Amino acid sequence: MGGYLNVGKSVATLLVLAIVEQCVGISGCVRPDQSAFLVKPQFPRAEQCVSQSARCSRIADHVGGTEAADVGPLDKSRLIDQVNWPEDVKKVPAEQILQLCKELRECFIKNAEQVGGHYSGSLGVVELTVALHRVFDSPKDRIVWDIGHQAYIHKMLTGRRHSMHTIRQPGGLSGFLRRYESPHDLFGAGHSSTSIGALQGIYEGDVVTGQHKDRSYVCIIGDGSMTGGMAMEALNYSAAIRSPLIIIYNDNGQTSLPTGMPAKNGTGPILPYFMVDNTRKTPVSDTEVIKQFDDLSIDGSETPMFLDPIDGHNVEHLSNVLSYLKGQLSADSNWSLKRPIVLHIKTVKGMGSEKALKALDRMHAIKAMAKPNANAAASTPSKTFSEVFADTLIELADRDDSVVAITAAMPGATGVGKLGVKHPNKAFDVGIAEQHAVTFAAGMAVSGAKPFCCLYSTFMQRALDQIIHDVALQNLPVRFVVDRAGYVGEDGASHHGNYDINYLRLMHNMLIMAPSNGVELKMMVNIAYNTDDQPCAIRYPKAAVASQEELDKYFMYTPDEIGSPTSLIEGKKLFKSRCVRLGNMGVAVLAFGPIVLDVMKAVDKIKLDATVVDMRFLNPMDTATIEGILQTHHTVITAEDGVAGGFGSAVLEYLATRPERVDVKCLTYPKQYAHHGSVNDQKRFAEMDEDGIARQIREFISA
Secondary structure, X not given: OOOOOOOOOOHHHHHHHHHHHHHOOOOOOOOOOHHHHHOOOOOOOHHHHHOHHHOOOOOOOOOOOOOOOOOOOOOOOOHHHHOOOHXXXXXXXHHHHHHHHHHHHHXXXXXXXXXXXXXXXXXXXXXXXXXXXXXXXXXXXXXXXXXXOOOHHHHHHHHHHHHHHHOOOOOOOOOOEOOOOOOOOOOOEOOOOOHHHHHHHHHHHHHHOOOOOOOOEEEEEEOOHHHOHHHHHHHHHHHHOOXXXXXEEEEOOOOOOOOOOOOOOOOOOOOOHHHHHHHOOOOEOHHHHHHHHHHHHOOOOXXXXXXXXXXXXOHHHHHHHHHHHHHHOOOOOOHHHOOOEEEEEEOOOOOOOHHHHHOOOOOOEEOOOOOOOOOOOOOOOOOEHHHHHHHHHHHHHHHOOOEEEEEOOOHHHHOHHHHHHHOHHHEEEOOOOHHHHHHHHHHHHHOOOEEEXXXXXHHHHHHHHHHHHHHHOOOOOOXXXXXXXXXXXXXXXXXXXXXXXHHHOOOOOOEEEOOOOHHHHHHHXXXXXXXXXXXXXXXXXXXXXXXXXXHHHHHOOOHHHHHOOHHHHOOHHHOOOEEEEOOOOOEEEEEEOOHHHHHHHHHHHOOOOOEXXXXXXXXXXXXXXXXXXXXXXXXXXXXXXEEOOOHHHHHHHHHOOOOOOOEEEEEEEOOOOOOOOOHHHHHHHOOOOHHHHHHHHHXXXXX
């Protein structure tokens, strides 16, 4: 019979406390910054935004510390001050539309350079957005944007221009479209290639409920999203059942993070073969596209209609074509006309910004303008986890031709692009196609290659079936590199990497590693390289590795450990953890990943003589070390950068089999969707920063 865990409270009391703890902090106070992260932001009503007296209303005032971008004095000669809503766009005379586009760009650039956020994608669709709101009646007409990082101008024209200075900040506007934010944000998304499927579902749902008459159905997709298989699945089905959708393909020639990695045949993302020819064509006029539509409509085909490209920066041509398509696909139109129409527009990503045009690889998104700090001490920044991984991967590829890396449209951020510059034959960017990336990696493993499949944690979720069925079930040695684990900051709820531990540990043969610092990461990449008998995963955050000063103070590696990965590789089957601090008061903290450093600082802060263990491995876990701890410690605390159900739960499952009586607490992220803000803000909200961990540990051992 298994043992039991003692938490010193009855089950009923625990249930009550669990409910209370979701609402208040352990100290009895409201969780830090909770309102900014859990309460849906409230935005000005239409009449408030239209009113000139309300133009200085700031939605982030309650958060504090947010400075507004200067939107300039009210000037009736400035069109932008008179345009806040789609109906205002329709009132602008045709001869002033170009001026409106110019002012929108200038306002957007000025704000973005001060507060940061997605940049070049929205600059490329200013004219398209204006044309959409001149022709269609949002939100009556159904308009769906793919992802949303191209929709900042849409936000500005739907009552949110005076709140753009709060974008991606606590309590402010999201960097993506969110249904809670505006009725004009019909469908929210942070992951790509969903717009066609969502729009078709909305249309067919409206048909079922009798709401489809006198409505148009439009989606905007591009910036790499057409390389996603999900988009093709939806396009295929929408044609099969003749859904009258207007699909605007924004062809700007880019995925989200181009890096200059050589696109050798098969190593770069490509469009479906039937769209490639269109991308090579010179844009035609509006009248030519309309004539093409009429000619193609005669055959009554059940395939999507692909129209020749037009200039996406010509508002007049865009408006004329969209107006014509709107009329032709109305509820009263001929049945033979009803099928999805793909309107191909050519745009320039970063249009209007000289800096973006010169450096598109770095300006998909930009950081806020740094404020000068005369007191800041000069220092050499640490490398990021992603940079340490890339450098280590290149070292391996230099000496072994079987090393390859696969990514899904994120070569620059994951480090695969850096490998591709030096070894173009070893780097594969499959486009926004995570499912294919995983199965592709599995196939390479069958052939004897050593594939490193490099994905963001949030995007890896899209390939769970392939991880289970194509990799784990066949026990293929695919090395998963899980970047952006834990909170990711300003991209918000749709991009956090809080679930990967939970689902990866379900596969008993999946070795899971979490480095606490750069030294550990380098060792673990070498372990992965040498693991040929099972799949494995290394997870790490979007963050800098521990500095040399922190390594010396908190980790105290021997020269042998720092100079060579041998200490881990030779004993890898033991999957040993590492005690980084040995205490004498009977309290042990088992930490998984970079949170080890936060735990070390937390116990120092409260002067707690606790044992701290860098667990390093999961599946299998170092149970021998835990058994030793149970002999000399009465309290066990776990810490991880993920939600409950991951590492801490694995420890609890093991402790439940033991006869020892111990007090246990798991420190995890709360099971709530944390909105946008900095990583530090999000950790503070979760009480998982240094101060929050210290407070939780102190109060638990004092109870």
